[in-house]
Amino acid sequence: MNRRAAELRADAEAALSALPALMLSAERLAAAATSGLHGKRRPGTGEDFWQYRPATAGDTARSIDWRRSARSDAQFVRDREAEVAQSVVLWVSGAAGMDFSGAPARPTKTDRANLLALALVLALLGGGERVALAGQSPRPGRAQADRIGMALLSRAALTVDEDMPPPESLRPGQRVILIDDFLGDPAPVLAYLERAAALGIEGALLQILDPDEESFPYSGAVLFRSGSGALRHDTRDAGGLRAAYLARLAERRESLSRAAMQAGWHFGTHDTAAPPAQALLWLWSVLEG
Amino acid sequence: MLVLGPLGFLTPWLLAALAALPVIWLILRAMPPSPRLLRFPGTRLLLGLKDPQPVARHTPWWLLLIRVLAIAALILAFAGPIWKPAPDQAGQGPVLIVMDGGWAAAPDWPQRQARALRALDRAASGGQPAALLVADGTATGALPFQPAEELAARLRALQPAAWETRYPRNLDEVLSQLPPSLSVLWLSDGLDHPGRGELLSALQARAAVTVVPPQGPRVALEFVAGEQPALRLHMDSAGAAPAVLAVGLDPQGTPRQLARLEPGEAEAASQGVTSRLVPISLPSELRNRISRFEVEGQEVAGAVVLADDSLRRRKVALVGDDRASEGQRLLLPLHYLRRALAPRTDLIEGGIDDVLQASPDVIVLVDQLSLPFDEALQDWVDKGGLLIRFSGPRMAASERLADETLLPVRLRAGGRDIGGALSWGDPRGIAPFPAEGPFAGLAIPPDAMVRAQLLAEPSPDLAARTLAQLTDGTPLITRAPLGQGQIVLFHTTANAEWSNLAISGLFVRMLDRLVQTARASSEVPEVETDASTFWTPLQVLDGFGRSADPQDLVPIAAADFARGPAPGAPAGLYRAGERVLALNAGGPFARAVWPGAHMETVTAAPGIDLRGWLIALAALLFALDALGSAWLARGRQRAPGGRAAA
Numbered sequence: 001m002n003r004r005a006a007e008l009r010a011d012a013e014a015a016l017s018a019l020p021a022l023m024l025s026a027e028r029l030a031a032a033a034t035s036g037l038h039g040k041r042r043p044g045t046g047e048d049f050w051q052y053r054p055a056t057a058g059d060t061a062r063s064i065d066w067r068r069s070a071r072s073d074a075q076f077v078r079d080r081e082a083e084v085a086q087s088v089v090l091w092v093s094g095a096a097g098m099d100f101s102g103a104p105a106r107p108t109k110t111d112r113a114n115l116l117a118l119a120l121v122l123a124l125l126g127g128g129e130r131v132a133l134a135g136q137s138p139r140p141g142r143a144q145a146d147r148i149g150m151a152l153l154s155r156a157a158l159t160v161d162e163d164m165p166p167p168e169s170l171r172p173g174q175r176v177i178l179i180d181d182f183l184g185d186p187a188p189v190l191a192y193l194e195r196a197a198a199l200g201i202e203g204a205l206l207q208i209l210d211p212d213e214e215s216f217p218y219s220g221a222v223l224f225r226s227g228s229g230a231l232r233h234d235t236r237d238a239g240g241l242r243a244a245y246l247a248r249l250a251e252r253r254e255s256l257s258r259a260a261m262q263a264g265w266h267f268g269t270h271d272t273a274a275p276p277a278q279a280l281l282w283l284w285s286v287l288e289g
Numbered sequence: 290m291l292v293l294g295p296l297g298f299l300t301p302w303l304l305a306a307l308a309a310l311p312v313i314w315l316i317l318r319a320m321p322p323s324p325r326l327l328r329f330p331g332t333r334l335l336l337g338l339k340d341p342q343p344v345a346r347h348t349p350w351w352l353l354l355i356r357v358l359a360i361a362a363l364i365l366a367f368a369g370p371i372w373k374p375a376p377d378q379a380g381q382g383p384v385l386i387v388m389d390g391g392w393a394a395a396p397d398w399p400q401r402q403a404r405a406l407r408a409l410d411r412a413a414s415g416g417q418p419a420a421l422l423v424a425d426g427t428a429t430g431a432l433p434f435q436p437a438e439e440l441a442a443r444l445r446a447l448q449p450a451a452w453e454t455r456y457p458r459n460l461d462e463v464l465s466q467l468p469p470s471l472s473v474l475w476l477s478d479g480l481d482h483p484g485r486g487e488l489l490s491a492l493q494a495r496a497a498v499t500v501v502p503p504q505g506p507r508v509a510l511e512f513v514a515g516e517q518p519a520l521r522l523h524m525d526s527a528g529a530a531p532a533v534l535a536v537g538l539d540p541q542g543t544p545r546q547l548a549r550l551e552p553g554e555a556e557a558a559s560q561g562v563t564s565r566l567v568p569i570s571l572p573s574e575l576r577n578r579i580s581r582f583e584v585e586g587q588e589v590a591g592a593v594v595l596a597d598d599s600l601r602r603r604k605v606a607l608v609g610d611d612r613a614s615e616g617q618r619l620l621l622p623l624h625y626l627r628r629a630l631a632p633r634t635d636l637i638e639g640g641i642d643d644v645l646q647a648s649p650d651v652i653v654l655v656d657q658l659s660l661p662f663d664e665a666l667q668d669w670v671d672k673g674g675l676l677i678r679f680s681g682p683r684m685a686a687s688e689r690l691a692d693e694t695l696l697p698v699r700l701r702a703g704g705r706d707i708g709g710a711l712s713w714g715d716p717r718g719i720a721p722f723p724a725e726g727p728f729a730g731l732a733i734p735p736d737a738m739v740r741a742q743l744l745a746e747p748s749p750d751l752a753a754r755t756l757a758q759l760t761d762g763t764p765l766i767t768r769a770p771l772g773q774g775q776i777v778l779f780h781t782t783a784n785a786e787w788s789n790l791a792i793s794g795l796f797v798r799m800l801d802r803l804v805q806t807a808r809a810s811s812e813v814p815e816v817e818t819d820a821s822t823f824w825t826p827l828q829v830l831d832g833f834g835r836s837a838d839p840q841d842l843v844p845i846a847a848a849d850f851a852r853g854p855a856p857g858a859p860a861g862l863y864r865a866g867e868r869v870l871a872l873n874a875g876g877p878f879a880r881a882v883w884p885g886a887h888m889e890t891v892t893a894a895p896g897i898d899l900r901g902w903l904i905a906l907a908a909l910l911f912a913l914d915a916l917g918s919a920w921l922a923r924g925r926q927r928a929p930g931g932r933a934a935a
Contacts, residue, residue, distance in 0.1 A: 098330070183331050183333060220324075222327050227330045236340050
């Protein structure tokens with residue numbers, strides 16, 4: 001959290017350099033409710049002219065284009081091309097456990113999550129998309145990247161182990177990227193996915209873990225405390241717990257992955273020892289659809 | 290005692306604990322290292338997991354070695370190791386241990402017990418019976434001989450008594466069951482006590498007697514009553530006399546040392562026992578606070594003197610004309626006397642008949658004729674009272690002055706007026722006090738003048754009775770003994786009417802000195818063998834001179850009380866009615882001589898006791914262990930992955 005906003009942004013731009021410009025498939029725009037940059041090549045609410053069509057029963061008198069209709073006997077209605085912007089909502093967990101790194105050389109999970117989030121934001125904004133952090137309204141423009149970067153860095157650290165975006169902030173037509181370690185209580189995540197599926201929202205879960213959390217390299221007597229210290233587990237033989245821990249981790253991933261698939265979401269993992277471009281490419285491909 | 294080469298063990302069975310060392314090694318080895326604290330976000334995944342096999346990391350071998358060595362050192366220490374133990378000087382048969390149990394045995398009591406235990410050990414290892422005769426006056430009946438092991442517990446529980454060593458009187462009965470080939474070990478306190486010679490000869494007739502003399506000097510402290518209460522320090526060594534500490538409550542109410550008294554020159558030496566007088570030259574405020582005197586560095590009942598009534602404040606009765614109107618109150622003689630005496634004494638006021646019933650130490654008669662109550666007053670002075678009289682206009686005007694009996698000198702009627710308007714002379718000053726009188730050394734203020742006085746008739750013993758005189762040689766204060774008491778007369782008034790003496794500081798100091806010469810009334814009932822008087826203990830001493838509550842001591846009849854500390858009446862403070870008296874154990878003593886007995890030389894050291902060294906070594910090893918453990922724990926915290934834990 002002690003990195004400057006400019007540094008974070010420079011890193012994010014470095015990570016971004018390998019990416020092609022972002023164009024989201026039009027299919028994804030179909031159900032979008034808010035208008036934006038992409039013409040959908042069909043009538044809808046937009047600003048550009050799309051077609052004149054003969055008025056049919058049900059069209060109100062106000063919708064008839066009288067200038068066009070005066071040139072013939074039939075009444076015509078002026079249709080505009082439907083325009084919908086892709087809006088992407090990102091959310092990075094602020095749980096206490098995210099501020100963890102198993103070795104001084106590795107970045108903390110929060111650092112890595114912020115980097116990935118901002119790289120994605122820059123890519124999306126470069127493609128003209130509207131981006132926001134969960135709970136805020138999506139906006140286009142390069143300035144939004146600065147705001148998001150600031151918001152990510154200036155966030156106050158939480159002292160609890162669970163952090164989830166409020167399910168009420170879900171809006172139809174958005175795509176949602178959740179970046180977390182998903183080591184907390186899985187119930188809120190599953191509830192979130194259920195609600196997103198019900199609203200027809202698609203998205204991705206990216207689980208960021210430290211290599212120590214993936215391999216559990218501990219042995220001997222250890223007093224484990226969760227990030228906030230609320231949960232504790234004391235053991236005399238940590239090495240003997242490794243197999244059980246890894247099994248539980250795999251089970252957790254399996255259940256998240258299954259829940260994501262059922263909701264039409266994607267589930268990916270990333271560890272902080274790997275280069276961030278990997279995870280960014282994966283996110284990219286998910287958004288590419 | 291088990292002897293292995295140059296090493297002896299007092300309690301060798303404890304060495305069996307060394308067999309437990311390998312077990313201790315294993316237990317210590319399996320002791321888990323201290324856990325480290327780690328912040329780990331995945332803790333939720335660990336919840337409820339059970340340790341498959343608690344595998345302890347092994348403690349480093351050098352830490353184990355330190356611990357086992359420390360425990361071994363402790364075991365060896367408690368087994369009582371002695372380097373080159375001296376062989377027992379007593380014989381090999383049954384043993385009779387005579388322990389002097391009085392206060393004089395207290396200073397080296399642990400050594401005595403150890404010596405007696407050694408003798409018991411020796412008897413026990415030889416399977417011989419033993420008997421213990423504790424000479425504290427409680428032994429009765431024939432001495433039972435028991436297996437030596439059973440006596441050890443009794444011996445360990447013994448404490449010195451707070452009275453003098455007492456030997457049994459019925460020797461024939463006590464010594465009736467002595468086995469043959471007996472050896473006697475007599476742990477003497479070094480002092481001669483009644484009956485010691487008889488016991489020695491009776492024992493020598495039956496067995497070989499080995500006497501263990503005490504270590505260190507014997508010191509006793511004694512209270513010397515008198516005009517000036519003092520202490521007397523008895524000592525049986527020629528070295529420098531220790532100081533005497535006066536202990537009492539300070540003004541805050543905490544007991545502490547109030548003064549330190551240095552003993553004077555050695556007075557008399559008989560058989561090497563010297564005694565020194567320790568004057569209690571303290572201000573009376575301080576003296577009244579003292580609760581006990583003790584010889585510095587001596588924890589013995591005999592070196593403690595408890596302060597009782599004889600050291601306390603004097604009771605002074607004021608008798609005079611107190612009928613004055615408001616305005617004249619500050620001019621009354623009684624006012625000056627009250628102000629002068631109240632800080633250091635307890636004042637009683639009233640008529641003669643009333644104050645005599647309160648048995649005061651001093652009665653001050655101010656300008657009164659004593660004729661009406663001559664008899665009662667004379668009885669009281671006879672028994673040791675101090676009567677101080679002041680002159681005044683009433684006495685000067687009395688026609689029957691010549692008939693007064695309670696006066697130190699015969700007075701001339703009328704008196705003398707030397708500073709008045711109708712006289713020729715000037716007021717006279719006070720001549721310096723004679724060096725041997727009670728006022729010796731007091732400074733006389735140059736402006737103290739006497740204008741009028743009562744004149745004494747010249748007589749041969751007038752000079753001897755004069756305590757202070759004027760510059761022209763006429764007596765100002767006279768004193769005469771009467772029975773056990775004395776009568777003092779001030780030839781001038783107690784107020785400023787005849788003299789300004791009463792408003793000088795000298796007046797206060799003179800009265801103070803006079804009152805100190807009064808004998809405390811509580812010394813009068815010294816040997817009161819009245820059957821109806823019982824003394825209840827308030828506080829008793831043990832043999833080491835430490836105060837203790839009297840647990841459930843029976844009140845002591847006055848006849849027994851007068852005989853001094855004894856079994857059932859330990860040294861301490863006792864109360865009967867309003868009187869508080871101390872029974873002090875110390876007193877003059879004589880050295881014991883042992884004709885024909887074998888003296889055990891103390892100089893032959895009984896070997897070097899290694900226990901203290903071994904315990905110190907164990908403590909050092911434990912400290913090393915603590916340091917090593919701390920170092921290990923620190924190293925563990927620095928282990929990789931500790932960033933979150935740091």
